[in-house]
Amino acid sequence: MEPQAFISKIKDTAIEENKKVGIPASLTIAQAILETGWGESELAKKANNLFGLKGTGPAGTYEKESPEYQNGKKTMEKSIFCKYNTWDECIESRTERLLNVEYAKVIGADWRTACTEVWKAGYATDPKYPSKLIDIIQRYELYQYDKGEYRMSKLVVIDPGHGLPDPGACGNGLQEHERAFALAQLVKNVLSRHGVTVLFTRNGERSLSSATNLKTNKNEDLAARQRFSNSKATDFFLSLHMNASDDPASNGYETLCYSQNGQIEALHVAIKAFLQRHGLKDRGIKIRTDLAVLKVKAKAALLECFFISNPKEAALMKDAAFLLELAEAIGQGVLTAIGIAYVPMKKPETPQPTPPKEEKKLMKTEDANKIIRVLQDRWNASTCQDEKKEMGRLADEVRVAAGMKKVNG
Numbered sequence: 001m002e003p004q005a006f007i008s009k010i011k012d013t014a015i016e017e018n019k020k021v022g023i024p025a026s027l028t029i030a031q032a033i034l035e036t037g038w039g040e041s042e043l044a045k046k047a048n049n050l051f052g053l054k055g056t057g058p059a060g061t062y063e064k065e066s067p068e069y070q071n072g073k074k075t076m077e078k079s080i081f082c083k084y085n086t087w088d089e090c091i092e093s094r095t096e097r098l099l100n101v102e103y104a105k106v107i108g109a110d111w112r113t114a115c116t117e118v119w120k121a122g123y124a125t126d127p128k129y130p131s132k133l134i135d136i137i138q139r140y141e142l143y144q145y146d147k148g149e150y151r152m153s154k155l156v157v158i159d160p161g162h163g164l165p166d167p168g169a170c171g172n173g174l175q176e177h178e179r180a181f182a183l184a185q186l187v188k189n190v191l192s193r194h195g196v197t198v199l200f201t202r203n204g205e206r207s208l209s210s211a212t213n214l215k216t217n218k219n220e221d222l223a224a225r226q227r228f229s230n231s232k233a234t235d236f237f238l239s240l241h242m243n244a245s246d247d248p249a250s251n252g253y254e255t256l257c258y259s260q261n262g263q264i265e266a267l268h269v270a271i272k273a274f275l276q277r278h279g280l281k282d283r284g285i286k287i288r289t290d291l292a293v294l295k296v297k298a299k300a301a302l303l304e305c306f307f308i309s310n311p312k313e314a315a316l317m318k319d320a321a322f323l324l325e326l327a328e329a330i331g332q333g334v335l336t337a338i339g340i341a342y343v344p345m346k347k348p349e350t351p352q353p354t355p356p357k358e359e360k361k362l363m364k365t366e367d368a369n370k371i372i373r374v375l376q377d378r379w380n381a382s383t384c385q386d387e388k389k390e391m392g393r394l395a396d397e398v399r400v401a402a403g404m405k406k407v408n409g
């Protein structure tokens, strides 16, 4: 790819990430250039992977041999790389990696420092990696894309409860893992709207473990969620669930936490008004030191959003408008907990109903039909082809004047 075409294709998203989390845009662009040889590499072309990111991506995996350095010696090794649907998706995925605590010194650094720190943190094994990046940034003046000021956005990890093979509680035609995920996406929208960076513990419907034994799977899954949150500079960890009970009358909403504090109270208070508005029961804040998922380093809460076993509440959780309003309330609570002022969503402007187009009719339909009938009689009575043709033409003129379709072409 031509250098300018490559830079234009990637720079906007790189600048966006720069503003959002403080990763220099020049570093992002230079790394992509270096790793893909201006977008020409097999990984870039076949897997939209611009950074040699290993693992499983949103579009699956891509297997390929790549150079690895051990004690400065280069060897070729087969590795599994992430596959992406788009370049933007890949850039976002790299941001998620750089939010890991070991890359803390890259965030907010000037581009020169960032080039060295990203290597020191273990991003690449090639000892010449930092100088290669610096060279690219200088030669193509990529530093012009760096924003001096970025707002260090808060980081919220949303944990949609459960994940197959564990569907969570089931009832009234709902599965907990699925509703939790739907709600998580809506809460993410609210937080993103306020400039908060949001990461999910699980991005698909499956749990984070591949163990076939259900109990092992659950344990590994919960540990992985905890590890994920702890590996980032997480400001708040929000786990979303639905409650269940043998008694279909059990109802209400509750906030679970490891220890009660101001943030948890702020989160719960924000939802009270919503509950009152809908006449729903507030079961309050409950301390649960036994829940593994709440034992993360960040401030954490687990929300039991109503009872899947209660037909009325299950119906509410199926309702798109209700879910949207609930997500706003939860989002507002999380924002308050992390010290960001909530701004209500702008009401979408009600589109002005467009008046039905007035058909410009020169003649009333019934008048037209009267004339057409006369013309038809004349047509039937006539033996002259020219006259017949003329009657047909006149009838069509009348039809057009009355807003009808021509018949005689």
Ligand SMILES: [Zn+2]
Residues within 6 Å of the ligand: 161, 162, 168, 169, 176, 241, 242
């Ligand atoms: Zn649950």
